[in-house]
Every structure is written in C-alpha cells, then in structure tokens.
Amino acid sequence: MQLSERIKLYESVTDYTLSIKTPVIIRVDGKTFHSLKLNKPFDEWFIETMIGTAFFMMKNIQNAKLAYTQSDEISILLLDTNTIETQPWLGNRLNKLVSISAALASSYFTYQISKNKSKNMRYVQFDARAFQLPEFEIENYFIHRWRDCVRNSILAVVQSHYSSKVLHGKKQEDMHELLHKININWANDFNGHEKNGTIILPEEVKEAPALVQGWKDLVNTILTEKEKEDGEI
Ligand SMILES: Nc1nc2c(ncn2[C@@H]2O[C@H](COP(=O)(O)OP(=O)(O)OP(=O)(O)O)[C@@H](O)[C@H]2O)c(=O)[nH]1
Ligand SMILES: [Mg+2]
Numbered sequence: 001m002q003l004s005e006r007i008k009l010y011e012s013v014t015d016y017t018l019s020i021k022t023p024v025i026i027r028v029d030g031k032t033f034h035s036l037k038l039n040k041p042f043d044e045w046f047i048e049t050m051i052g053t054a055f056f057m058m059k060n061i062q063n064a065k066l067a068y069t070q071s072d073e074i075s076i077l078l079l080d081t082n083t084i085e086t087q088p089w090l091g092n093r094l095n096k097l098v099s100i101s102a103a104l105a106s107s108y109f110t111y112q113i114s115k116n117k118s119k120n121m122r123y124v125q126f127d128a129r130a131f132q133l134p135e136f137e138i139e140n141y142f143i144h145r146w147r148d149c150v151r152n153s154i155l156a157v158v159q160s161h162y163s164s165k166v167l168h169g170k171k172q173e174d175m176h177e178l179l180h181k182i183n184i185n186w187a188n189d190f191n192g193h194e195k196n197g198t199i200i201l202p203e204e205v206k207e208a209p210a211l212v213q214g215w216k217d218l219v220n221t222i223l224t225e226k227e228k229e230d231g232e233i
Helices: 003-012 044-060 094-115 135-159 172-181 192-196 210-219 225-229
Strands: 024-030 064-070 073-078 126-132 198-201 222-224
Touching (some): 044 198, 073 135, 135 192, 192 198, 192 210
Antiparallel strands (some): 024 126
C-alpha cells in the first residue's frame, strides 16, 4: 500500500462525522478560569467579554440558531434544517467542530484581555465538546445548564460573604436564608445575566427556536446582534 494511502487510513480512524439533520450542541468552557483575576462575586468586564465571545462565535458558526452563556461557558445550538439542502457546518466533522470552536473562543477572548490594561495578559484557552441530542431533549439540555447557572450564582454570592466552613453541607434554601440575614436578596439584588445567564440570538432570526420557548422565558435575558452593535450591553 502506498504511503499516502496508508497515512490516510490511520487518520480516518478518528475522523468522526455527526449525523445530518439532527440538532448539534457545541459547548466551550474556559480552562482554569478560576485563576483569572476577576471581581467577586461577578465581574462586569468578564461577563461582557463572555457575551462578546458568544456573539463572535455565532457570527462565525454556520447554522448557529442560539447561544447561551453563563459563568465561563457558552453553549451553541446548530440546526441544519432550514431547507433539505442546508449543509452542516464543517460537514459535521467532529474534530473540526471542536477545534475550530475552541479556537474561535480562545482567540477572541485572548484579544480582548490583551486590550484591557487592568487585567493580567494571558493566552487563555477554552475546551470544546460537540454532541447531538434528539429534538425533545434540546430544551432539557438548556434547562440543565440554566440550573447550573442559578446554583453557581447563589454560591458565588454566598461565598463572597461566608467561609466554606459555614457553608459546608448547606442546601440552596439555607444559602438564601444566610443571605437574608445580612440583608441580601439574591432574587432582587442581582441583574438578569448574573442570576440566569444570557441568551444570544442572530439578528436575522430575533426569535428563539420554538423547541426552547419554555426555557427562554425562564432565562429572560436575551440579546440580538443588533442590540450588541447598538451598545445596549
Ligand atoms: N470572580 C469571578 N469568577 C468567575 C466569574 N464567572 C466565572 N468565574 C470563575 O469561573 C469558574 C468556572 O468554573 P469551572 O469551569 O468549573 O472552573 P475552571 O477553573 O474554569 O476549571 P476547568 O473548566 O475545569 O478548567 C468559577 O469557578 C469561577 O471561579 C465571575 O463573574 N467572577
Ligand atoms: Mg472552566
């Protein structure tokens, strides 16, 4: 067997391709972002930069219908179902989906941090995963990430006032109680992104896909590309 043929055979073993016409989720997550020097419990620059990163990814990912960002992660929903001819992004080749997504997020975020004099310059990395879910689980996937957001948000607030010793074994209701004792009301005192994360829609769509309507109403912090350009965030 010719050398070129042989090498192609080795490469092809892990050249996985996802199914066409089946929803794809890509999630990127910042690597060791706990070590970035950020304001506690929430860092406004960081939140804006994560939202900017999500917009940048949406612009560069074909068939991206919605992004959801919370904490240091961004989930993107891709649907190649506009028409029967619609092609999947990068042919749905798994290695390409994850590597290009991680590169988009890492390069954009690194550029932003390099422009901010008050943050230590760092070449940041995002990991990425891509997978498929049946349509009926798409909303459940986003509910699952949103619950993670709410849990982390309450924890971040309570941790900025109480030691880990006091918080050991405490449930979410107990944490709310601890905050009430010091006149903090998580539900009223923090903005939409800080509590629920942010949904980002492409400008030409303006509407979240029907399959996530219930979850969209729970999050209720929604931005379109147009709003970003108008400086509304
Ligand atoms: N201070 C501060 N930290 C934040 C904010 N948003 C996210 N983070 C940090 O980002 C981390 C995200 O959690 P993880 O992704 O599990 O932690 P990680 O350090 O990035 O670790 P890996 O993802 O496993 O590499 C949180 O633990 C926080 O430390 C913020 O607004 N302010
Ligand atoms: Mg992380």
